[in-house]
Amino acid sequence: MNINYTLLDILTNNVKVFNKDNGAFEPIMITNGIEIPMIQRDYAQGRLNDKTKFIRQQFLKDIYEVLKCNQDGKLKLLNLDFVYGFIENESFIPLDGQQRLTTLYIIHWFLAFKDDIDFKRYGLQLFNYKTRQSAKEFLKSINIVDNQIKLKKECNNDFKKLSESIKNQPWYNLKWNDDPTVKGFLQTLQDTIPLFSDIYFTTLVENKPLCFNFLKIDEYGLGDNLYIKMNARGKSLSDFENFKASFENIISKNKATSEDFIKKIDGVWLDAFWGYALKSLPELEVNENVENLTKKCDFLLLEFIKKITEYLYFKDDIGNNFEFTNVNLERIYSSEENIRLLIKFFELIAPNEYSKWDLYFDEIFSEKHRYNRVAINQSELNFIMKIFKGESFSHFENLLFFGWLNFIFRNEKTEVSDDLRDFLRIIRNFINNINQKNKTELNTELRTDYYHDIIDTIQNLEIVNPYANLISKEFSNRQRYIDYEIIKYEIFKSDSFKKELLFKFEDHGALRGLIFNFDFEVYNSNEIKNIVTNFYGMFNHLEYQDIIRLILCFGNYSVKVGYSNLGEFRFFGQKQKWHRILASPDGEIKDNFRELFKVFSKEEITNWNDFVEKMVSNNISQYNGDWLWYCMQPKYKSILDHPIYTKDYNGRIEIFYNQSLNSYHHNPFAFWFRYHSPIEIRNTINEAESCAQYSNFSRLHLKNGLQLEQIDSTWQIYNLNEDFKSEIIFYDEIKDCFVLKCENLVEDLISQINVLYKSKVTLNQ
Template sequence: MSNRYTFLDIYKNDLDLNKDTKVKISQIVIPKIQRPYAQGRQDGVCTYVRNTLLNEMFANFKTDEVFDFNFIYGIVRSSNETYVMELLDGQQRMTTLFLIYWYIANRELNEGEEADTEIRNALGRFVYETRSTSTVFCQRLASYHIDLSDTKPSKAIRKAKWYFKSFDRDSTISAMLVMLDAIHDRYNSQDSNELYKKLDNIQFYVKSLGYFNLSEELYIKMNARGLQLSPFENFKADLINFINNKEYAPYKELVPLYKKDSDDKVEFNFNFSVKLDAKWIDIFWKKGDENFDAAYMSFFSRFFACKYIVSTKDIVSDRDMRQDKTIRQLYTDAENRNEAIEYLGFQEFENLLSKHPEYIMILDKVFDVFYEYDHKDGKGFIYKSMLPSWEKKNSEEGDDFYNNLSSKMTHTKLILLGAVIEFIEAYDTFDIDVFKQWMRVVWNIVENTNIDSLTPVSSLIRKLSAVIHNTAIRSSEGLSFYAALSQWKDDSNDERENRALLEETEKAKRISENSDWLNMFKQAEQHPFFKGMVLFFYEPGLSLENFRHRYELAKDMFDENGISKLYRTDHLLIRAIVSQFNSWDELKERYITERAESNKYLKNILASHERVRNMFSELLNDADESAVESRLHEYIDEEKDFISWNGGNDGYCDMAVKRLREDIKLYDWIAAEERQNKSVFRIYWYEGHIMFAVPRKQYAKVALDTERAKTAYKIAESYGMDYYDNNQLQMYKKYGDSFGNEIWLKQDRQNCTLWIGFCQHHDLRIQIECKTKKYAKELLEVFEGSDYIDDDERWIKLPYQKHFKYQKTYRDLANVLENIFDNIPEL
């Protein structure tokens, strides 16, 4: 089991026919079912593999060290009166070795020499059966002698009399010629060209699977990957090579061989490689699915992405994870690479595994759990956990994104996969019931956290890892899952704890006190709006019966679309919620909506704002729906002192808050805009105003701290002025306000046009556009304090006024207009 072989002595030493019999082989056969040779292909992946392999090999030739060519696997079978080994794994490497031996023999040995004869004999025993042309080519090449000192191998071989044009149509032969040219270039770049003596340094292990009586079904699965060398095959070779060469004691420990009813023990590293192709592949292998190899590769990338995030918690901040190069290689870019069949090498994986070789042991455990509890017999326990209860039509529904590429990967799914991995790692054994309890908690947290970038992804994967490991430790002390989870708040030293996690620890505490809480929480969590968030109307110490009463009232206040239709009447509930914001600090940058949308702004208010939570706790103690509605009106009408941005009160905030509480038409307009544009309105300070707007949308914004719209409408009506943007007039007629940063009115007169602008910073601008400079000059003398605008001698401006409350603004503006009209001729 531990013997190393060279390309020559594999035919000299005994191999295992089965567990009891050893034989010598006469040939190594690449069977028909194998793919063509690919390391000589000229696509990016194969070029990378070819260059990497040759660079390492020729660097090794400069030393006397063994060059580890890893394992080759095969089945030894009888053939006439001899035995041959059919390769299952190692075809690509052995073909490259075949070409290396052929090339160096031609460069350094003479025909008829004993060493040359020995190599030619071994080359002739290497048989390709993938196509008849490959078979003939390898036979002819094995005995072909040619001087390659001044010509490339591909050119010389194509000129040989035995080379048929049909060979050009064989992708294996074309790839071999490319590889030979690459070997030629490396050879010519060497300082020393005496490499024949170094060939014996290239050594490998041979594993005859007949020794273990492994099923030939493995053979079919290993070769169902298509004709091109896949990223997974390259990755797998690099991974096995790392495990075999890493000085890490657990890799060398004897473990039971993966095989039913087998008592054999083998080294962990060998058993791992066998399970890769004989066991775990079943998780991903589906008949007729050509992408299972990519799905297999994706699982590795995602696993190591999750472990990288966990392992770097003290090195890479959650915020910096968005620009982290390693996570981009392992996850962000990897999702696209796997679909495009690209492989950029093993370096990032090796960097992580060099620091954490134990991750291979965890990976082994994770794969075994997925196989036993998800794949085997169609149990699907993990599959069914990958959908939350509120999305399921029946208990058997799930999502198998982790073992195929047909289900699009998302940040949320990576967090879920990370939570599964950390659970499997944390517990010694996989308990199905505890796993279900854990995934319920995970879904509640994930659903109620805004996951809009890699920052929350990193934060949650790390947080969930810490939580489940702490819970597992507490469980080992004899606590139930929920009792153990409830200890997190006491055990954690994080001052800024995830809000949804705190809710789950409080639920766990109540469940551990009285198991009846579990069914109550589950019922509430499945509400199509709540989706796991059910403590916004709860207070510590609340009885189960009181919680049930509050839930019965709360569930009718919301539906899958957000606030229910009943409580959107006159926008009663959202106005009551807004009435709980008593300072500018609470109101600024706040998104206000009645809808359930992807950013969960409404849910965030319910979950995080203390007075809003207190409001729900109070009003849901009322007896029925009618009493709740009455109480909501009371909250809206209740006078509260509002603290503005400077601690004082200049009236602007009061006006804005009053509108937010009482202006039903304002919410009518917002609802219409949201229906049309699927956007959410935000309150913010901009250019001297409290704006209520969809960010960066010119036509979806109003100023809350001025009655400019009413003033503009009344002035236009009283003095026969026109709106510059007639859409602002139409909006006012329907909703009592006008959109935009500014509102402009105009009136054409005999020698000029009068403009009135309700502008930013509450500036009220009065401007006159004259037809001639002469007329403008005359008006300058008429209107005291007037001046040209930006040195344009046809435009004059009158002293600025301010717009704020309607009555004063209208009165002051009307006085100015009366004076203007007294001095400017009629239309």
């Protein structure tokens, strides 16, 4: 059995099965592809009744969503359950899975046809039906190359009526219209075409997103009796039952340990998970069909085993892409230690009631800062409930789960303690440090190929007084991230109040545990309390434009976030995007906050607006002659609504809301005039033209055709009639335009707007 076999694996003779005699996986010969046997029914998923139509369309939609995710670069797998059968004349004869295999084949056939794929390369001509001769002939005909060429030429890349076009071909036998399999094939094909038109055949090949359990029944000694019994009771073995049968064989080499596992998985653990299943299902669903309870119990047991196996896979550094396959199970559980860890996990989990796990992680994690909790900046993180619900884990969640798992394994109990919280806090901070700069954000760089090294770090942490024991340990992997925690510990090690304050500080959503850009060593507890209170107050009471102005009081801290034809992109910070600034690995913010914290430490600030304006007034002079002088002024601070800017070698500035040359951008002063000048001034402005896109610099456009470009402390005016006379606006022969020299680029132009608006223009420039 292997859950990662695909339709193409069978059609291209690429299947191996486990030989229990020699303990190895060996290839089997399937050179003649797949043949649906006579004992099977016709292809039923293509029927037109409402129930079948609903099931078919939902199945197609599920497959499409998985393929689209993979095509968009997001790895996602869809397990299509169990397919089993036997080999006869080097053909695979499915006893279960016929309907799913046929629907999969139709999707493969259409995508290969659409994308001009060589059918023989992927064995797509090797899918046959024996149920009726007409179905066999039909499948043969649609796979003849000449027939496909003519059909595609007739469609001319418009596949909407492909099914009808097939029926109109000279090789199409009208008697096939009465064959249920042919009718179903064409109907499913017709439903497939509009949904899968943007999917490429290569998506089916890369990552193998559509997979199923494959079992050659005689390899497991099950024989035809199994097929008869399973069909007699109307269901196939569950995934868990199949897993258990093969897993018991894998671990049987360690007799005592395997007997312990087998006894408990069918005993006390089963009882516990039966209780979990009962609590997790609605009462009505259980009462209507008790089989739902059995399925849920099996599902929970298997999901927990998968998750623990994933941890062991990365702990043992087996690879970077975990798959729950027999090959990996052999590798992992050939180690008796790993079998014991799996047993230990169940023994730690099973004694507790469902209600405990429902609330357990609320004692550890919180979304935002809470006393004696680890803030995770997301609404919920209940590992056990996520497994109960079959939900996927992000890399962040996976690694925190591995940390929790490692702690309870070593501690041999699940009780929540301060040591557990500190242990997970260190891990949170460590993995949040593994990030990369991406424009105006710091995005996680966590990947599965980092998992083993991170688990090594986790295993090197002590579970008793984890912070205190950091100093005595050596961490070969990303030591500097541990050094950040050691520096923090040195500050609070003899003062529990400082510890509480620093934890509150680093739990802020804009920091997420990363506080290496801030210095606390020189402050006492009361000063740190003021700093932390004021830091939270700054973000709670000020708009981001005023936060920028406050931090600019200590110098231009903007961070470089990219390049463009207009110059370097730089970023001041923005609502929900302060993490990029505050946790910048380049430390641009350090000097500014060193000075700001000196002010913050003195007392708790109560009137934030007055505080900001006083700070700006005391520090604005450093920006005299610079465009940032205007940003600091309350009247013009709206320029910071667009907190990204570029500056070229001539000093020309363009401001952006989003970092993209495709978006509209503005000269900061043109922006202010366009959106924030007095209404009588705005009435003279051609707003639609007073911005730019791509690699163009913007100008201020008046409705009479004049264009004004800000260069340094001047406005250069284009299209102004050469007869224009003014005492303060002069014609510059070198620049070949009129120039207004300014002491204040806003106020001086406001006084001249009406004069310019009423002047004569020429459109020669």
